[in-house]
Amino acid sequence: MKAASKAILILFILLALPMGKKLLAQSCQGTVPHYTINMTGKADSVWSSTSVARNGRCCGLSSSYRCIHFTVTLDANAMGISIVVSGTSTGYTFESSCGSSTAVGDTLCLTGGGTHELTICRSGTSSNQTYTVRSIKKPTVYAGADTTICSAANSVHLNGTVASNIESYQWTGQGGSFIGSTTSLNPVYIPTLTEIAAGSTYLVLSGTDYTGCTTVRDTMRVTIYSAPLPIISGPTQVCEYAINQAYSVTASTGHSYDWHLVGGRITSGQGTNSVNVTWDTAGPGYIYMVQTDTNGCQGVGAINTLSRFDFNAGPITTATIGPNAISSDSDAYTNGFGFVITNNCGGNKGIDLVVPGSIFNMGKLCMTYSWQRDENQATFFTRGGLTFRVAGGMLEIGMRISDGAGGYTDVGPLSTGYTLPADDVHRYFTFCYDSASGMARVMVHDSLVWSYNGTPGRELYWTGAGDATIGTLMDGSCSGNTLIDWSNISIPISVVAKPDASISGPTPVCQHKQATYTTVGNSKYSYSWSANGGTIVSGQGNDTVTVLWTTSGNRNLYLTQTDTVTGCDSTATLSVVVNAAPNAAITGPDTICSGVQNLFTAPNLGGVTYLWSSATGSFAGGTANDSAQITFTQYGFHTVSLKITNNTTGCDSTVTLTLFTDSIPMADISGDNPVCEDNAITSYQTVNNAKYTYLWSATNGTIASGQGTNAITATWPTPGAGSVRVQVTKQPGSCVNQDTMAVTIYAKPITGAIQH
Known part of the structure; x- marks a missing residue:
């Protein structure tokens, strides 16, 4: 029979018979060697026959x-399955x-x-041969367990595994970038901003076995936690030395907060969402904070941020805040x-961002860079004359500052004196300049490594500066x-800066005396004075006051001086010794x-000097004793003054007594004279005055009437x-005249008798 006819006959027989084992059993002669092989539970196993010769026919x-x-x-x-025949097997096939047909040795x-x-x-004839049947297990790949990452640590470090029968494999993502080959088992995947915003992504590891029979895949799902984006609230203008200034971010349960400060110190709250700050001297102030959530994700927050780059996802030109x-x-x-650089590295290589x-056209700026030293030089920021950099392992700063006349003055670049440790550790490097005070500071973490005291009111100079470059x-x-x-x-x-409040003036002073005190005058300042043990007599609200010290002892004069532009104030206290004045009375x-001469006396004090005086009185016996005899002759009011001076302190006190000098009443008597004994009643009188009282007496005579009046x-x-x-007495002074x-x-x- 010709070969073509034979093939047609076989095909006809195959089509006419039922498929499967029954068909094959019917088509194989009984003399054909037959083996039943059970490989269940043995997906990757091998079975071998004894040496046997083929015999009989199958499949027609x-x-x-x-x-x-x-x-x-x-x-x-x-x-899959494969069969291997010992000895010469060229051209052998097996049929299912x-x-x-499948070539022997193939799968x-x-x-x-x-x-x-x-x-x-x-x-043809058959010799004894050994037949080996191999069950080929399905290939497996494992992308790894589902995982979580933080957007601030936005990388998935892959570690896939594949079965030994996998000949090729490859990772695929959802648009992100791979660091390392996608045909390796452990590249690093960087999700995109879109994936970060979605909160999840997935990665697929595909593998194809060496037979080419199948491709298998495994998926790793990645949950992406968003890093905190803290926004710090608090005062942006404070007075130097201000205490308990509160700065805070929104509180989140289980989060930790690491605060950092330039120009002050944290007095309470470190580790919490709210801190109290005491600021130091005038100059640049700056506060930033690293917030860590319960997933270990970290986010950076600052106050008054103009520009921030986190470099967590491509492209690295994407800013977190700002343009x-x-x-x-x-x-x-x-x-x-x-960001990293692993290609075309060299001495002039950088990020060139x-x-x-x-956006930086500000008279004052603060900037922080979280940087890991890789070599001995790095340029953090460059724009115009402002350069913040590391050169030769030393931290340097250069500034261009307005000269106040339309030009500028270059400061540096100068070495800050800080040498970077060669330890490849991330550190925070901060530069701040404040135009109001003309001061600059450079910090490494929270340690001050350099400061500059320039002219207050001078701003950073940006004319012609152009764009800024980071790195x-x-x-x-x-x-x-x-x-x-x-x-x-x-x-x-x-x-x-707060006003420089100070007080100048006399101390010690004397009780009951006035003294003048002054402070530095400035038209933008207001002044509030007070005295402990004294009274502000004049000048309240001005830079000069007069104080009357009323109470002896250790006393104080207080001044609160306020800058009416900034609202900052400062206080000054002057301790004043008020020496007691002598007790003059x-x-x-x-x-x-x-x-009439009158006696006036004063307290008998030791260690003092007395001085009596009167403009209208006459002294008998001197004016420097503790008593004085004084006569006044003029009708009316008069004064007597006494000044007592302490011989040690020089403090004195003066007392004045006002007295009234009344005139002597008129007492001239007129009346009958001579008189006859036993004559009729005689009359006598003196000046009649309602202020007078009268007391009459007679020698060798008797007052008949009018006693107590001016006429008897x-x-x-x-x-x-x-x-x-x-005796005439005049009221109210009881002056007497007689x-x-x-x-x-x-x-x-x-x-005699009348003679008649």
């Missing part, structure tokens, strides 16, 4: 063919269910387990933590180390009579010499 082949038959039950995890790809009928038939960068070096890329310069030079050594983790540029907090009459009558019983006397009038008393004539 001609009598010249000699066959061998295998009934093989495969495990569900098998994906009398169907398609017949299958789907799943089950029973398979396999035959090997060749024409995106215009361009960057093509060899700089993110590793999820910051060009940022629009107009012009990073001197990458292709180590793969992260260079800059993040950068932040802010407007600093203004720590404003005058004891003596306050109403006296003209021409008297009788004279005995001849001879007599008198009438009046007068005596002699009276001649004639005897009555003796008349």
